[in-house]
Each structure stands twice: as structure tokens, then as C-alpha cells.
Amino acid sequence: MAQHLEDRLHVPVERRFYLAGSYIAHQAVLADRIDIYPEYTGTALTAILKEAPNWDPNTVFNEVREQYEARFHLTVTPPFGFNNSFAMVMRGEEAHRLGISKLSEAKKYAPQWVFGCGYEFLERPDGYQGFVRRYGLTFRDKPRVMDLGLLYRALKDRQIDLAAGNGTDGTIAALDMVVLEDDLHYFPPYEAVPVVNDGALRRFPGLAAALNELANTISDGEMRRMNYAVEGEHRDVVEVVREFRKNRVIGRVEKGSRRSAIGVRP
Secondary structure, three states, X not given: OHHHHHHHHOOOOOOOOOOOOHHXXXXXXXXXXXXXXXXXXHHHHHHHOOOOOOOOHHHHHHHHHHHHHHHHOEEEOOOOOOEOOEEEEEEHHHHHHHOOOEHHHHOOOHHHOOEEEOHHHHHXXXXXXXXXXXXXXXXXXXXXXXXXXXXXXXXXXXXXXXEEEEOOOOHHHHOOEEEEEOOOOOOOOOEEEEEEEHHHHHHOOOHHHHHHOOOOOOOHHHHHHHHHHHHOOOOOHHHHHHXXXXXXXXXXXXXXXXXXXXXXXX
């Protein structure tokens, strides 16, 4: 978002990282301490709006967009394209040995397993407690809570056996991990969307149009590849994003501009 807005609006964008998750970012945008941040629709629905989970992406997006405008005076623009749902991940060789590919098949083995997750998953309403209830899971010990960046290393080193990762994590394939299918449909869609303070939209008239140019540009696979380029190959995130925009976004924007120009008459 920052690179694209700098290019399209010709204004500098200040990046503020490490805001510690949705609760802090939401309060910051409400207080005008930030103008825009990326949110996930499922998180917005359950953690911010306190609504019951829903599994239809369009229903969730529309509900979030309408409620954010009505209750918070925040604008939610169309999704980037990828769904970063929670992913229950285990070692690939273990899944193949046990012959399991679905979460409902994990119930038999869970009493022998240790579960790992980040702190937010443990606390949020669409997180751990509802997850184990839906699937009837009882683990060997209480969940091991750790930084998200350490989960896959802990899996690989057999410190844990099942982890609450994210669907776009680049290390899943790189470390030969397997995502167990959410066959009982516990997790709602987590489509990434920009959340914008309405004051910023007034100050920068081209902001909404620039964000709309990013709609449906990033697939799940593309996000996994970019994540792995940064986390696995240790490439500079700025260069990875610049390359993606060059190949996937800029050309599409230019084509759209040319199509628009064809219909313009003096």
C-alpha cells in the first residue's frame, strides 16, 4: 500500500510497524494516529465488531464495510485478493505416515500431540477455545504460546505437533509442512482489506481510487511466494514489493488508463 500510494499520489508515506495486532491498529486509526492499515475481514467481524463468524466471503466483507462506516466512520475498500485464514499445520512426513489430511481426522491423535500458537489465537473469539470445541480436540498439554516466527521451527524440531499458522505463510511448502483441511468450516474468511480513516480520504481525494487499483491483485499463492522471498530467501521486502508491483499492478493500471482514455471525447 505504501509504495503504491507514494507512486500514485506523489506523497511520502510514513510506515509504522509493530503495532501488536488488530486491537492496537484499530484504536490507532480511530484516534487519527494512523490513516490506513490492512485488516482481515474475519478478524474485523469477530474480534472488532464482536459478531458471530460467517463463512461466506461476500457476506462478511459487506457486513464489515457497512458496520465500519456506520459505527467508526472508517472506510473499508475492496480486498487485495488473498485469504489469510488460520491454517492448522503439521509436519508433512507425519501427516503422510498417519494418513490424515483433514482436521476432523486429528481427533484420534490429538491426545498425543502438543499444540502451538501465537498469543492472539489463544485469546480471540474465533481462536483456540472455539476451535477445540468444534473438532472435539484434547491435546497432551496446554498450548505452547510463542512468537509466530518460531512456530515452524518448533514444528520442525518436534517441540510441537500442530500449529496455528497462516494460510499465506511462505515456509509451509519450504519446510515440507501440510495444512489440514478445515472440513468442519470453523474459520471464517480472512480476506485482506485496507481500512482507511475518513479524514484521510478527505485530505487525499485520489486515495480511494489508488487503493482500488490494488483490488484482487494478490492471490494466495503470490502472497506465499512473496512471504517466502522475504522470510526464506532473506530478500529485501522493498525490492520484493517493487518487483511484484512492476509485474502485477503497474501494467494493469496502465491498461486501465488507456481503456479509459479511449472513451474520452473533447
